[in-house]
Amino acid sequence: MKPRRARACPNAPLLAGLAALVAVLLPTPAPAQGAAPRRISVAAAASVRPALEELARAFEAARPGVEVAISTGASGALFAQIQNGAPFDLFLSADREYPARIVEAGLAAPADERVYAHGKLVAWLPAGSPLDLERRGLAALADPAVRRIAIANPAVAPFGRATERALEAAGVLAAVKGKLVLGTSVGQAAQFATTGAADVAFLPLSLAAGEGNPLAGGRIVPVPEPLYPKLEQSGVVLARAREPALARDLLSFVTGAQGREILLRHGHGLP
Amino acid sequence: MDLSALALSMKLAGLTTAVLVVLGLPLASWLATTRFRGRFLVEAVVALPLVLPPTVLGFYLLVGLGPRTAPGGLFQAVLGHPFPFSFAGLLVASVLYSLPFAVQPFAGALAGVDRRYVEASHTLGVSRLGTFFKVTLPLAWPGVLAGAVLTFAHTLGEFGVVLMVGGNIPGQTRTMSIAIFDHVEALEYGAAHRTAGLLLLVSFAVLALVYGLQGLRGGRLLSWTGR
Amino acid sequence: MDRALTFEIGRRFPGGPAVDARASIPLDGDPVTVLFGPSGAGKTTVLRALAGLDRPDGGRIAFGEEVWFDASTGRHLPPQARGAGLLFQDFALFPHLSVRANVGYGLHRQGAAERRARVEELAGRYGLGALLDRRPSQLSGGQRQRVALARALAPRPRLLLLDEPLSALDAPSREALRGELREQLERAGVPALVVTHDRTEALALGDRILVLVSGTIRQAGPVHEVFSAPADVEVARVVGTENVLPARLVRREEGLVAVRAGEAELLAIDPGGVEDEVYACIRAEEVVLEPDDGHASSARNRLRGAVLARREEGPLVRISVECGVRLVALVTRASAERLGLVPGARVAAAVKAPSVRVVPRRR
Numbered sequence: 021m022k023p024r025r026a027r028a029c030p031n032a033p034l035l036a037g038l039a040a041l042v043a044v045l046l047p048t049p050a051p052a053q054g055a056a057p058r059r060i061s062v063a064a065a066a067s068v069r070p071a072l073e074e075l076a077r078a079f080e081a082a083r084p085g086v087e088v089a090i091s092t093g094a095s096g097a098l099f100a101q102i103q104n105g106a107p108f109d110l111f112l113s114a115d116r117e118y119p120a121r122i123v124e125a126g127l128a129a130p131a132d133e134r135v136y137a138h139g140k141l142v143a144w145l146p147a148g149s150p151l152d153l154e155r156r157g158l159a160a161l162a163d164p165a166v167r168r169i170a171i172a173n174p175a176v177a178p179f180g181r182a183t184e185r186a187l188e189a190a191g192v193l194a195a196v197k198g199k200l201v202l203g204t205s206v207g208q209a210a211q212f213a214t215t216g217a218a219d220v221a222f223l224p225l226s227l228a229a230g231e232g233n234p235l236a237g238g239r240i241v242p243v244p245e246p247l248y249p250k251l252e253q254s255g256v257v258l259a260r261a262r263e264p265a266l267a268r269d270l271l272s273f274v275t276g277a278q279g280r281e282i283l284l285r286h287g288h289g290l291p
Numbered sequence: 292m293d294l295s296a297l298a299l300s301m302k303l304a305g306l307t308t309a310v311l312v313v314l315g316l317p318l319a320s321w322l323a324t325t326r327f328r329g330r331f332l333v334e335a336v337v338a339l340p341l342v343l344p345p346t347v348l349g350f351y352l353l354v355g356l357g358p359r360t361a362p363g364g365l366f367q368a369v370l371g372h373p374f375p376f377s378f379a380g381l382l383v384a385s386v387l388y389s390l391p392f393a394v395q396p397f398a399g400a401l402a403g404v405d406r407r408y409v410e411a412s413h414t415l416g417v418s419r420l421g422t423f424f425k426v427t428l429p430l431a432w433p434g435v436l437a438g439a440v441l442t443f444a445h446t447l448g449e450f451g452v453v454l455m456v457g458g459n460i461p462g463q464t465r466t467m468s469i470a471i472f473d474h475v476e477a478l479e480y481g482a483a484h485r486t487a488g489l490l491l492l493v494s495f496a497v498l499a500l501v502y503g504l505q506g507l508r509g510g511r512l513l514s515w516t517g518r
Numbered sequence: 519m520d521r522a523l524t525f526e527i528g529r530r531f532p533g534g535p536a537v538d539a540r541a542s543i544p545l546d547g548d549p550v551t552v553l554f555g556p557s558g559a560g561k562t563t564v565l566r567a568l569a570g571l572d573r574p575d576g577g578r579i580a581f582g583e584e585v586w587f588d589a590s591t592g593r594h595l596p597p598q599a600r601g602a603g604l605l606f607q608d609f610a611l612f613p614h615l616s617v618r619a620n621v622g623y624g625l626h627r628q629g630a631a632e633r634r635a636r637v638e639e640l641a642g643r644y645g646l647g648a649l650l651d652r653r654p655s656q657l658s659g660g661q662r663q664r665v666a667l668a669r670a671l672a673p674r675p676r677l678l679l680l681d682e683p684l685s686a687l688d689a690p691s692r693e694a695l696r697g698e699l700r701e702q703l704e705r706a707g708v709p710a711l712v713v714t715h716d717r718t719e720a721l722a723l724g725d726r727i728l729v730l731v732s733g734t735i736r737q738a739g740p741v742h743e744v745f746s747a748p749a750d751v752e753v754a755r756v757v758g759t760e761n762v763l764p765a766r767l768v769r770r771e772e773g774l775v776a777v778r779a780g781e782a783e784l785l786a787i788d789p790g791g792v793e794d795e796v797y798a799c800i801r802a803e804e805v806v807l808e809p810d811d812g813h814a815s816s817a818r819n820r821l822r823g824a825v826l827a828r829r830e831e832g833p834l835v836r837i838s839v840e841c842g843v844r845l846v847a848l849v850t851r852a853s854a855e856r857l858g859l860v861p862g863a864r865v866a867a868a869v870k871a872p873s874v875r876v877v878p879r880r881r
Contacts, residue, residue: 416598
């Protein structure tokens with residue numbers, strides 16, 4: 021290094037490198053506010069995610085300049101976030117109870133709640149599974165050969181609760197209780213199944229029948245409908261929405277003709 | 292596609308590091324030089340996030356700074372939006388969670404500066420603050436940098452606290468690690484692979500850049516303190 | 519104007535000795551005062567208290583009229599406000615700054631041009647010109663000492679404190695630089711307080727000396743007086759050099775010098791830099807007593823005389839001998855018996871040339 025007046029300052033090249041790094045970090049996509057594009061934030065149950073993605077794209081196509089941001093999870097978890105002030109515009113739950121509680125808490129108007137689908141519970145098995153659920157029904161789950169059964173956590177997921185009721189109705193709940201593996205949502209329960217961590221998973225048909233996802237190629241065995249209470253699913257426009265008009269439009273779209281067609285194709289029951 | 296998540300992660304990591312350098316250096320300096328008998332208590336509090344599950348920290352932050360509490364109300368009054376589910380909230384949570392990753396290396400580096408240099412500076416008429424910037428910090432620089440890099444890398448990978456406090460709002464609180472989790476839950480394994488790979492690549496590049504630049508000065512770092 | 523640095527410094531250490539040092543150092547007379555004492559006596563405590571780096575438990579420090587510390591009022595001026603330069607034992611040069619930046623460090627309040635000029639001035643005076651752009655790690659011990667001195671003097675301090683300034687150097691450098699340091703202190707024009715435990719250093723550097731033993735100052739006065747007339751046994755033990763003989767340089771030969779002390783002529787190794795008036799210093803342990811017969815010995819200095827007095831000190835005996843100059847020797851009791859060393863007995867005192875340390879004497 022050429023001698024020069026040393027300064028009590030470290031490492032010029034290093035500082036330059038760090039400054040460059042900082043310069044790269046700072047510009048971020050600013051959240052779209054007000055000016056185009058207009059952004060609508062949707063919280064949706066994991067079960068409706070595949071359908072919702074298609075719905076969102078169709079909605080965006082029909083309304084240029086609108087962007088739909090989707091956050092999915094277990095309905096219960098999303099409900100908790102909304103209670104704590106999460107900035108969503110629209111909430112699509114996997115049941116009617118959470119939306120009802122939201123209305124009760126004054127976080128939405130009663131008129132803004134609408135049923136958009138009803139859920140269909142199925143059991144999903146890997147293609148080569150020896151488990152003969154088709155002929156023996158849910159009783160087959162009590163077999164010692166079945167080691168782990170993946171379901172969504174009943175505490176926060178309506179489909180998980182429905183699964184529990186179905187197992188109880190089939191008389192095998194006590195026998196299989198120790199084999200249950202709880203996913204944070206139906207999405208995680210599905211993941212347990214695809215990775216082989218579980219022998220069988222109880223999922224919404226809308227997820228199990230998805231195209232091109234890791235579940236494709238497995239066996240789907242519908243759970244008989246009398247075994248679980250009807251899973252009506254509603255969506256609600258939130259009172260604190262930043263784009264209430266757009267949210268209502270989207271809800272109408274979902275429950276309208278085009279929306280129903282998309283939902284049906286994805287394996288949802290229709291009201 | 293997940294570029295907004297990448298940008299968000301980088302921004303969060305960068306700002307957290309910057310905040311912790313500004314706030315952490317004075318705290319570390321105090322810890323390194325004070326003879327206060329309760330120092331060990333302060334050290335324990337600073338080290339808490341090391342052992343605390345991130346979800347616990349996130350939970351208490353939500354409870355303590357939620358819109359219905361007094362501090363939360365203040366937060367909202369100043370910033371215009373509530374604490375949870377906001378980038379500002381994430382920043383606060385990140386700073387708290389990464390606190391020991393910054394303060395501990397900082398304190399170690401500052402304490403490692405021979406007290407005599409500080410004293411010499413004082414006898415030559417330079418104030419305590421002046422001495423900090425002219426003598427202590429330059430001599431502690433390698434350790435301070437290590438702390439900053441550690442903080443940055445640690446924040447990049449943060450998950451539990453972000454999930455609890457931030458939710459999963461695209462463009463605002465969906466960092467890379469959350470995005471990966473999200474993809475997996477949605478059975479979008481391909482996207483999960485790509486996002487995880489991107490995060491790994493970026494983290495590695497950042498660390499390599501910093502250590503490489505440090506290494507350019509190579510032996511010089513040793514000669515500052517060697518004889 | 520008779521200003522003085524007056525201090526009373528009290529410090530208690532948990533489970534250890536207490537320091538209670540009181541003295542008054544005139545600031546306008548002799549330039550260099552030595553604070554002398556064995557390790558652990560409390561010298562560093564006193565120095566750091568004077569510099570403002572440590573706060574004593576009790577007492578008072580005043581520089582002329584200015585009170586730097588007063589335990590009764592709680593006043594404690596920080597080092598930045600005292601204008602007291604400090605030369606650390608290991609120099610404490612800032613490793614991340616060049617020599618130029620080190621020397622100019624204390625000049626931060628001045629303009630750039632002024633600073634540059636002052637640094638150049640000091641570089642010239644201390645021979646640092648070629649070193650200005652180097653880092654401390656690239657300097658030798660002696661060079662670092664000069665830089666440290668220049669750095670301490672650059673801001674024109676009112677007082678200079680030196681903590682064992684030569685102890686960090688190896689023995690040859692120490693010898694060589696001792697005289698140089700004294701000159702530099704004289705020319706600096708700043709009252710200096712040098713802390714040391716080395717007797718030769720005290721003699722070479724100091725005009726006045728304060729002897730610190732176990733935390734208290736036992737004796738103060740001109741250096742050679744204190745050394746040759748210790749106030750009590752403890753001071754004598756600390757000061758250690760029994761024989762400090764005023765002498766004159768007679769001639770130089772082959773790396774040796776011959777000096778005349780009293781009636782005797784002594785040969786010593788030439789340390790360089792000595793002029794006319796010197797002290798010849800010989801430790802009592804290094805005076806060998808022999809029977810006064812004519813046999814040769816390797817000692818270049820062999821002085822014949824008689825025993826003056828004898829004093830028992832445990833296993834040793836202290837014998838003073840008149841042999842053209844008064845010498846004190848320390849021998850074992852067995853030897854004293856064997857040689858029949860009683861007052862009046864004839865004896866020869868032999869001292870090797872390397873045992874005679876010649877040190878310049880001023881005035």
